[in-house]
Amino acid sequence: MNIELTADGSNTLFVPELNEHYHSVKGALTESEHIFIRMGLEHHPSPSPRVLEIGFGTGLNAFLTLLYADKAQRLVRYTTLERYPVPSELIEQLDYPERICPERAADFYALHRAAWEEDVQITPYFTLHKIQTDFTTYGFPDKYDVIYFDAFAPEKQPEMWTQALFARLFECLNPGGILTTYCAKGVVRRTLQVVGFTVERLPGPPEGKREILRASKP
Template identity: 65%
Template sequence: AFLTLLEAEKSQRAIHFTSIERFPLSEDIVRELAYPETIAPEECEKFYALHTAPWNQEVKISPYFTLHKIEGDFTHFSFSECYDVVYFDAFAPEKQPEMWSQPLFDNLYRQMNPGGILTTYCAKGVVRRMLQAAGFTVERLPGPPGGKREILRATKERT
């Protein structure tokens, strides 16, 4: 969310960001991680505003970034909107198997706008095949520097 907020402001593009969290981090852990101090120290206040924003309502963090945090279980969430981008940031299938199912990816595909993109750090073949079975066109891309070797980008074709 923080990197998206920074990009929204840089490009002056309005973003409505929805995050569904079942186990949100405590404020103590968020501050201990000191993430914004590494990425964009001049924007620390906005980073912490993301974490202290109230749950289950839209909050305007900046002129270009509105956050809607939902405290809930993603695997049982009823989507009411369609999305352009999904950052699928679940733990690995071995650690969190309930997040990696064909019905879940089928549902995400239905909730994506044409041309919508889903990205995930998990580049396993089984995940790629589930995304393809849902209808996405899937590509393996180089991962971030110093991190994962590959990531997946799944795109819903434009109609």
């Protein structure tokens, strides 16, 4: 994997084998804040939301959620599924805490150093549970309020975007739960609708994708 600078000054990772970036080259930080925090977590009314992230990756979404949870004083229980953890030396080179919130750098690195397969309280408002697993075979024993669907693009990993898997995500959401994703392709929108979601096409992040999707469980 290689580190690449994106248009908003934040870094992302590029995977040559997939010819794919972990975040938008138009702005990694801008994309994550817009899609997962503003259009996702902020949109759900629960004072103690349970969040499921598909793809821990660089930890950017988790770090932004931690900062938001502390600021909003919402008790967030954050579960994240990752099959291939990013090596620690690359995490340090991304410089996310230095760009986003230098005084909270220790919390960012605590996310990556936290033990797998157990609850780890990082701050009074943020508890992390990392699971090293294959999303396509995971059993989803728990219920959630918000899902960050941040898998690689459908054309790169089509097995992550199937109707069967979205049906399982629908079932593991509490009523009123929401799923947000950067991918607004028609086939993804229709698949989400088929399994029971009510789907909205929303404006994408500034200078980024034109549209994103937010899917809600009635």
